Amino acid sequence: MANTALQADPSHDDAGHHDDHEHHENLAHHFDTYEQQFDAGKLGIWVFLVTEVLFFGGLFCAYALYRNLRPDVFAGSSEFLNTKLGAINTGVLLFSSLTMAWGVRCAQLRQHKMLAGMLAATLSCAAIFLGVKAIEYSHKWSMGLLPAGLYTYDPANPHPAGGPNYLLWICAPFAIGLLFVVGWLIIAKIKKDEFKVRVLMPLTVVFACFFVGVQLGTILESGGEGEHAAGDDHHVVAGADGHAEHGDDHAEGRADEHLEDLDQPNNLAIEKADLAGLEVLAQDQSNPGARDTLEALKRQEAVASGSVLQGDQRPVESPTEKRVTATPKQAGVFFSIYYCMTGVHAIHILAGMGVMIWLLVRATRAEFNENYFGPIDYVGLYWHLVDLIWIYLFPLLYLIGK
Amino acid sequence: MFDGLFLRGSHLLADTAHHLWFPEQASTYAAESDGTYSMILWISLAFFIPLAILMVYFPIKYYQRKGGKATSRVTHHNVLEVTWTIVPCIFLVIMFVRGSWGYLDMATPPEGAKQVDLTAFKWGWSMNYGKGAIHPELHVVLNQPTKVVMRSTDVLHSFFIPAFRLKQDVVPGRYITAWFQATTPTPKVSQEEYEAALAAHEESGDEVWDYDRYQMTPDGYRYFDLFCAEYCGRDHSAMQSYVVVHETQESWDEWIRKISSRGETPLAEYGEKLYQLRNCIGCHSNEPNNILVGPTFHNLYGYERQMADGETVLADEQYIRESILDPKAKVVMGFQPQMPSFKGQLSDDDIASLIAYMKTLSDRGETASEAALDDDAAAADDADAAAAQPVEAIAN
């Protein structure tokens, strides 16, 4: 048993926060060596990533549960997501991962200017990603493709007029940010504040990149208008909870839609379509629910068609029936999960951007070297994880049932 | 001190009927559950008592003043430690096997079990025995397997009958089945006792039958408690029902006949009964100025009602009927749209009865339709007129 004592640096015996900085820059007082500090940070960030994975794990679990329950609804609703936008965003994020990994290398090699450039490139990619996302979100919101409780999408009228201009609202903070940065840049230039100029120049590019992303999204979204029309056919699919057939050809889709309209008043067609499956279920003795529902549906149908008269010899029409029909809540659940997953992911992107701006400032000050590149490395790991999650989100949300 | 209590308790265990330790064993399952319980209890005591003795003995025996030194420096003893790791494991396996065995017996209802459809809602129970026989009490037949198919109309509830040692959550959006076989009857009380209770009830002037006070149902049966065990909001603790175990099928049939039709009872009187049985009383009082969850029925009929959307509606037969069948179509200002629909649960005659009862509670009720009260047929006509209204108008 080797007996060693905690080594004591005499300079630490006098209590004080400040004296360390003069001696070893960037080495916190309670660490003994740079390596110990780096290892602590590294383990810390890995543990943090573990929490992030489990955090997203809850969302993936919700996804798996509901996709498992209603695969048809998921496939149908996924038609509303534009694969091109998703693919572009995947590429953009992958590129940002590259620049981030490169940035770590630059920090280790003391390539200060290049490090700042890499960070700026990563930030710009993040901004483009958000710009494209803004197009996606605003487009869906205006169509009423919202979480279950707010879902208002109407296949007969997919693009309702009026309503707020969501895109404007999303862009507003970025526009304000851009103006702010540009204004500050001009002031810095006038004052000849070299350091601020060097920080604000790339930041201007970053904010501008958000609008590049918006533009890119707009082009791809409108370029896909033909595809989008085909997507409209599938709206029926989602609207009718996946019961109707996929209408691959345009005319057939329209026809479906009209059928849907005609059915609106008493709308029993959907239940009819479901009856066959329900009958199978109902034969199982252990499933009284299915049996009872089947009977109830048949009964409802009979009452509605007037073929059976109730006790007092008059058809009783239930005032509730209208609400029962064709609620689009299942499609809504897909969009709930879509918004939760991509929304939480987007929040992580924003948080990552915030931290990287701080790194950009420090990189401009040339603070990092082969002993002290921890912050870059840690943020890099975080950024790669955000990328990693998107790598899974993209096929799970955009590519199903294509 | 808890030694004492524990031991006293296990004494009582011998006498299972004794209510201090457990409620009566009234189902096939109860004996199994209690048997497992006492087995675990004995095993636990076998571990706890020696430990407790050592916990008292050691501090007394090895007490030393400050500065004393331990007389042993043993730091570990592998054989001992492995032993006290393995031995509990054996007992745990026994407990697990026995507990799961009993449970799996419970998991699948036997063929041919009598089915009761149960609906749980805030804050009451409704048992559907088929053929329009719906009642808040659960009536079953002795030694006959009964299957309860449960659903909830609002939040989680839990179906709990202590005497049967049975508990199952009722989950909205799902049908959940539980089954049991009652082994102890809850007999009808003697006629004198029943009449005394009826008289006392009459005297008290209570709206609702006080089960706890009379220790019998309004029909004169003893009962077991049925609780809601999953927290469900304001009146969770009042969400109780009562289980009656009939000795014979005939007795059960008789009771079903009794509850399932209005018979010769006048509309308004039957309506009052429904008002209590179907738990309208839980949310709607019949007194002025006593607002519960929903509006009071006092002076409701024949008055103008202000709706949440600003519209004003006259509370006539049609409005009441609609409010029962589709409560969320028109919501009175100041109230939450909480009421479940009673569509399919109340027949037209039931609704007509309720309307007739509401008329008696309103000072405009008599004037509005005196004829209706005199004549059942006319009342039915009113209901018909209400039903004949165009559906579109109501639904919007």
Place this chain on the structure above:
Amino acid sequence: MSDHSDHGFAHPQSITTLLTVFAALVFLTIVTVVQASFHLGNWEIWIALFIASLKAALVLYFFMHLGHEKPFNILVFFSTLFFLALFLGGTLSDRNAYRNQLEPDIDEPYRSEAPAEAAETAAAME
């Protein structure tokens, strides 16, 4: 380690590696998009997840330099997958086991209809 001439505990990655990995990632993205246009039924999701996992492995191994990481950190990260599997497995398997109890008309507002009662009433009427 405080000497400047070597990189201490830093292991800079070569630019070639970084660029190659990036190219592979983009290639796999294209593969997964193309693959999605074939209808492969139940296999589709597993293939998509497999490709995604390949990409994830590349990112982890190279960009996140898990290859040069301390064994403990690797253990930490992979433990997360174990607990995730536990969570997903427990919840999913239970849900699948009771899905036949779900009300078939779960899509409808559950308050508006009482199928069991409706059926009973209907039976009583006939």
Place this chain on the structure above:
Amino acid sequence: MTTGAATAPGGVRDAGFVSDNENYLKNSSGVLSWMFTLDHKRIGIMYLVGILTSFLGGGLLAMVIRYHLMAPGGATTISNDAYNQLFTLHGAIMVFLFIIPSIPAALGNFLVPVMLGAKDVAFPRLNLSSFYLWVGGAIFFVGALLMNGLDTGWTFYTPYSTSTDTSVVMATFGAFILGFSSIFTGLNFIVTINTMRPPGMTWFRMPLFLWATYATSIIQVLATPVLGITLLLLIAENVMHIGIFDPEFNGDPVTYQHFFWFYSHPAVYIMILPAFGIISELISVHSHKGIFGYRFIAYSSIALALLSFLVWGHHMFTSGMSSVTVVIFSALTFTVSVPSAIKVFNWVATMYKGAISLTTPMCYALAFLFLFTIGGLTGLFLGTISTDLHLHDTYFVVAHFHYVMMGGTVVSFVGGLFHWWPKMTGKMFNEAGGRISALIVFVGFNLTFLPQFLLGNQGMPRRYATYDPEFQWLHQLSSIGAFTLGIGLLVAGLVLLHSLYAGRQAPANPWGGATLEWHCTSPPPFYNFKHAPVVGDPYEFANVHYDEATDNYVFTELPRTLVPEEPVKTPTPAGGQS
């Protein structure tokens, strides 16, 4: 304050007191020096003040609840709604604001670096932010209380929580923030224990409190994120009805319960594991004898942490899980009882042939042993499915988890507080008062919760504002016990407060402990150790001797040299500074 080190006989260093400018409590002053401190000890003290305030609040609510339950229809004029809010807030405050941060964040923050021989935790800023997140979460809870209250029960079960009109969103957001606070604490401890152990402090020389804290941190890091996403989804469900948990929109309440208990069952071990750590220290130090079966206890902590992730389903036996899942979870549940049993046996064996001092901390530790054993054994009734079907959601469960959480965690927390109070404040408390408080707490506790086992057996469901008259006498017994318990804790609090202004100066090692925190002065200096402590066996009491003159235990006849044999590695600055 006395200045200058009182050098004790035997050539022992640091036995005495430190000067004011070294004492961490006095080396800087003013509110700001506390608010922005990065010193783990000060953060620990701030946590302590915060959680004790929460405990007081939650405790007063409990008193009101017990008073209300004196009569079947309610002894007060409190409405059912108000009662539901009372028990919800009691539960939520006790769980989220008090018991989860109690030992790890308050005592742990103070003790982990000192016991480890480190100067601070690995991330002092994260540590401070964790405290402020706790404050933020608490503010949200108070906000919810002031707005519409909260009546969902601390579990926030859907769909009740998505349909009630109380401040669910605000409270769940508070809990979400508290989750981050908990994660940060856990992350900090994992990294600290992994990377900041000084040379000589091997894994198996760590005091068992550190093992317990480490195991707790693992759970905090792995389980809390799932709670985070669950609460976030619950908020989304409330705000825009996403239809994952709410059956009205296709969701499934049982899924919510899976999500919730995947966190909240391990959270039970976040609450109890650190208590095990404290008891290991208390029993060993006050018996002046090395802990029996060190490795078994250490491994069982880690085993409990991992097993706790396998058993969440036992909270849901009656909630509509499939029967296969129920049986599997029951089997897994029994596995967690083994490590707990091992610990109890080991603690009892530690006392065998020891030199037991019946000090206040030891009295609490003995109370813990009794209460936790009962709590643990009654858990067997709930893990066994066929009995659980009867006992679930009754007062039996209430009694069981109070025996574990309160009889276990709170009693050991109070015991630990008495044990380390001299170290934290530099003041000795009144021993007689402390022992009396332990006795009252013990009697009051059993009087409160033993009747509740009987209530549960009889089928009295929990969370009832009113109850059937046949349950009344047991409820009254329980209420009387609760008031006794309240008085006992009040006495404990007064004894501690009294010591602050009237207590005599605490020596460095008043109990005769051998772990590192007893090597430094009371209270410790800013950097914890004026001189480097010798890292040895934390449970070697042979060289700890009582010195009557200073009422202090001193380290004598050290079997090892004080000065390290190998040259000290000093941190060298990174070459020529840029």
